[in-house]
Amino acid sequence: MKHLILIGACYLDTILTVPQFPEEDSKLRATDLQVRRGGNCPNSLQVLQQLLASGHHRDVIKCHLISCFPGAGTAATRKILSSFGEHESDLVDFTHCLYREGHDEPASSYIIRSTESASRTIVNYNDLPEMTIAEFQDIVRVFMSESGTQDGNGSWWHFEGRIPETTLQCIRHLRRVTPKGTISVEVEKPNRKGLVEIAAEADVVFYSRTWAESRGYSGPEACLRGEAESSQATIGAGDTFIAGALYALHIEGWDLKAKLAYAVALATKKVQMEGFAGLTLR
Numbered sequence: 001m002k003h004l005i006l007i008g009a010c011y012l013d014t015i016l017t018v019p020q021f022p023e024e025d026s027k028l029r030a031t032d033l034q035v036r037r038g039g040n041c042p043n044s045l046q047v048l049q050q051l052l053a054s055g056h057h058r059d060v061i062k063c064h065l066i067s068c069f070p071g072a073g074t075a076a077t078r079k080i081l082s083s084f085g086e087h088e089s090d091l092v093d094f095t096h097c098l099y100r101e102g103h104d105e106p107a108s109s110y111i112i113r114s115t116e117s118a119s120r121t122i123v124n125y126n127d128l129p130e131m132t133i134a135e136f137q138d139i140v141r142v143f144m145s146e147s148g149t150q151d152g153n154g155s156w157w158h159f160e161g162r163i164p165e166t167t168l169q170c171i172r173h174l175r176r177v178t179p180k181g182t183i184s185v186e187v188e189k190p191n192r193k194g195l196v197e198i199a200a201e202a203d204v205v206f207y208s209r210t211w212a213e214s215r216g217y218s219g220p221e222a223c224l225r226g227e228a229e230s231s232q233a234t235i236g237a238g239d240t241f242i243a244g245a246l247y248a249l250h251i252e253g254w255d256l257k258a259k260l261a262y263a264v265a266l267a268t269k270k271v272q273m274e275g276f277a278g279l280t281l282r
Helices: 040-054 075-082 133-147 164-177 195-201 209-214 220-231 237-248 256-270
Strands: 002-007 011-018 032-038 061-066 068-070 098-100 107-114 120-125 155-159 182-187 204-207
Touching: 002 040, 002 133, 011 075, 032 040, 040 061, 040 237, 061 133, 068 075, 133 164, 155 164, 155 237, 164 182, 164 195, 182 195, 182 237, 204 220, 204 237, 209 220, 237 256
Parallel strands: 002 061, 002 155, 011 107, 068 098, 155 182, 182 204
Antiparallel strands: 011 032, 107 120
8 A cells, every 4th residue: 555645734715706906994895705625735635535536546545634633623623624525534544633622723714816816815824833843753653553664665745845944854754764755845935944955855846836936947847957956826726736746656657747747737627617626637
């Protein structure tokens, strides 16, 4: 059994669609309201669920989420878990998540989407204590015991790259105790210090368009070549690409070009639709 372990924040998103972005100290009526579970890794997992359910890898790839939730019995946690479907535990394992007892509210994002400019403005709020390196070390120890592996063979650890200092410690711990595991990171926000350092430690790096533009690259190939030398756009497209790539990288018989083409095609389908349901490629 191969294991995909995704480590990142889980949000409840409130998305307000408005005719135009409101001016300060003004009042504006929204034309649409959506509340849904968000977060880069949870979004990628929702796509992976569909790919595994529709493909031939359901019994050979197991997905896991490591994220901080409110208390186990809270309404917010129940809502988050139920968003993955009635039988979510069949394809995604949540047993390694951290439940913050005494906290009732989840990490939250409030997204204002303007019809006029097609822009989106995001305000985040998160009062949950972040995962510590000690907690991650305990999770890895339990995971290795349960999976029966002593060297991480068959495990792929993907980090959202939210807290670079902690992420770097986690990656270095994995290098020590899971030497045959694979590690990938998402490098998204250019103003987040420490991302270059964690990219240098990973086997696979997913760079965002925002990151590439902030570094002055003219295109995807220039970005990859430039970052390789230094390191040894609609909602959910990036998360979908990562899910497609993680899935395709486990398919034997496909060369790298075919795997990347699959991930791009999946992300292209995502930008043409709302939400993440129905994303499999037939």
